[in-house]
Amino acid sequence: MKNETLNVLLTRRSVREFKSEQISDDELVTVLEAGTYAPTARGMQTPVIIAVQNPDERGAVSALNAKIQGNSGDPYYGAPTIILVLAADDRFAELNGAAVTTNMLNAAHSIGLGSCWIHRPGEMFRTDEGKAMLKKWGLDETLVGVASIALGYADCEAPAPKPRKADYYRIIK
Numbered sequence: 233m234k235n236e237t238l239n240v241l242l243t244r245r246s247v248r249e250f251k252s253e254q255i256s257d258d259e260l261v262t263v264l265e266a267g268t269y270a271p272t273a274r275g276m277q278t279p280v281i282i283a284v285q286n287p288d289e290r291g292a293v294s295a296l297n298a299k300i301q302g303n304s305g306d307p308y309y310g311a312p313t314i315i316l317v318l319a320a321d322d323r324f325a326e327l328n329g330a331a332v333t334t335n336m337l338n339a340a341h342s343i344g345l346g347s348c349w350i351h352r353p354g355e356m357f358r359t360d361e362g363k364a365m366l367k368k369w370g371l372d373e374t375l376v377g378v379a380s381i382a383l384g385y386a387d388c389e390a391p392a393p394k395p396r397k398a399d400y401y402r403i404i405k
């Protein structure tokens with residue numbers, strides 16, 4: 233079967249080259265709102281989504297991620313917006329955060345934005361530096377980092393997907 237939603241799901245790819253031009257507020261809010269409609273365990277909406285566009289704050293987030301990665305490059309590939317997904321520290325934190333993150337990646341692609349899931353917020357927000365950031369932003373320091381997204385206008389062609397492995401799904405009838 234084919235429809236617009238399936239087309240978005242099948243054609244979204246990770247983008248790793250971005251234009252420096254910032255996305256519009258409308259585009260940003262569209263992506264963030266899509267995140268808020270992801271399923272969450274018991275409908276508790278425990279994730280917290282932070283969009284970082286201020287250049288100094290963006291630089292600090294990138295530098296902390298790079299420090300954990302053990303290099304000095306920009307793990308966010310120059311994307312002008314970084315979205316951080318955190319969640320209340322319960323047994324569903326990672327699952328809820330992943331659902332929210334995936335919704336936003338697909339929403340971004342559906343409106344023509346490039347995005348890439350970027351790892352390490354778990355480690356980032358366990359550090360004193362990460363907790364100080366949360367405090368500065370008026371957030372609860374006990375939140376756990378789940379995922380982050382590099383978001384912006386792609387400055388490259390859409391990469392081709394890898395072939396799907398043959399036994400990815402099974403149907404038991």
Ligand SMILES: Cc1cc2nc3c(=O)[nH]c(=O)nc-3n(C[C@H](O)[C@H](O)[C@H](O)COP(=O)(O)O)c2cc1C
Pocket residue numbers: 244245246247248348349350351352391393
């Ligand atoms: C949990 C998770 C962590 C990821 N971390 C990174 C990362 O730190 N940097 C990066 O460039 N891509 C990261 N990715 C993106 C994957 O590399 C990408 O989704 C995968 O290669 C498949 O490509 P596609 O997204 O184009 O389908 C991550 C994806 C997931 C789901």
